[in-house]
Amino acid sequence: MLDIAIIGSGPAGLSAAINGVIRNKSVKVFGNDPTTSYIYKAEKVDNYLGMVGVSGAEMMNQFITHAKEIGVEFHSGKVIEIFPMDGSYTLNVENTFIEAKTIILANGITKDKVLPGENEFLGRGVSYCATCDGPLYRGKTAAIVGDSEMAEEEVNYLAEVCDKVYYVPLYKNLEHIDPKVQIVMDKPVSIGGDEIVNELRLKDGNLNVDGVFIIKESIPTTQLLKGIELDDKAIKVNQFMETNLPGVYAAGDCTGRPFQVAKAVGQGTTAALQAVSYLHKLG
């Protein structure tokens, strides 16, 4: 079992990770490639003390180098959900299950807007993970809503499994979509059904489907870890980065403004040290 599972590989997650490792805890960072962090695209970052006139890419590369030198381990794959167990947590990482004593949420700004019907039908036709739930739709019809080209691999996987696949992209430049997929340039409005999903309603028409996959870069925090308390859209934390759930901490943009590298790094450090102190109390 991991001591600390860190969700997110931006500045907050990496800062938490180096501090956990330095304190001799078993730590893993779950998240997209750190180079996908939005800071990576920043032309110039001048306000992180000690690094003057660096580009976002240079800064993130220096952060990643630091983490690797300290011995931080990365686990690729998206964390779909975190379940509280008795005194620990289990992560569903695209259907691989990993246990951890503590969790540090550093998952950045997540768009928590959900479609009408999305929460209602979650697990009954709505899914956030094609790799996990795709096999349930073998020979059936599925629609996928994706917010970036990172969704396309899952779309193409579903094209292999399902009888019919609709793809509703929420972005413009599609990269590589299997020709069997029917692309629908429209705006999702709601998800409908009775006991289980039977349609995805769009602005200009409805799709009759057995399942709707919503593949976003980030999963809404309240879906990721049920029961986590928010304050407006941010995860509610105290000065020690403790959330309302025992052993769960948050750091960085997911805790709200200001959206700054220095604040993320500082909160990551605080969250990790607080997790370490919690682990010591667990004994």
Place this chain on the structure above:
Amino acid sequence: MLDIAIIGSGPAGLSAAINGVIRNKSVKVFGNDPTTSYIYKAEKVDNYLGMVGVSGAEMMNQFITHAKEIGVEFHSGKVIEIFPMDGSYTLNVENTFIEAKTIILANGITKDKVLPGENEFLGRGVSYCATCDGPLYRGKTAAIVGDSEMAEEEVNYLAEVCDKVYYVPLYKNLEHIDPKVQIVMDKPVSIGGDEIVNELRLKDGNLNVDGVFIIKESIPTTQLLKGIELDDKAIKVNQFMETNLPGVYAAGDCTGRPFQVAKAVGQGTTAALQAVSYLHKLG
């Protein structure tokens, strides 16, 4: 009038300063030479993301270089007290008075322990500043309690002004004390007097004096800025580093644990951005 006066030149103060300057505010950092920050003496700092395997001195030098490149201005001299004015604050910097619209307290860990009688007689025989109040004791007898060799310059100045000077050092290796000064190796217990101070009571005897100077590296925050709210010994702040006083922010070790560079830098950034937003509201 300054937009932002920053009290303290450690990582929190420098981080606040670069952010204030980048946002085009007039900023000054008040404090000891940044090389006196305790982090400067650290053999190795491994947990500030982006700088691996640096010494405390290397890190602080890189911080100072960054601040100077950005154009941060430093003002030497100790801030003795901060007075609230109508919508702004006035700093007494060893009897030079400087106005600022906002204050960022980044004064580190201050030893807020005061002697019995210290608060009671403050301004009536007790002083924190020889440069300020020395002339009032011309031809009189004064005792000085000093917690580091940084007090010695003030001791020697009082030796020129006063008729008789006792020095009670709270440290071992005295560097340079005027031979006219009588050094008393004893432990201060309390300050006594009627209307005004008349004695400094020590563990092994009392000194009859007209004034007691208490010269510490840092002035207790509650003396520095009256009315500031503490939480235990730390300055009470919310997530935006706002204190209970309008236009006053705090960052770094003075806000409590963890005492970490990353946390100080992050809070410094947050405090500065919040001050900037307050200044914009002032118009």
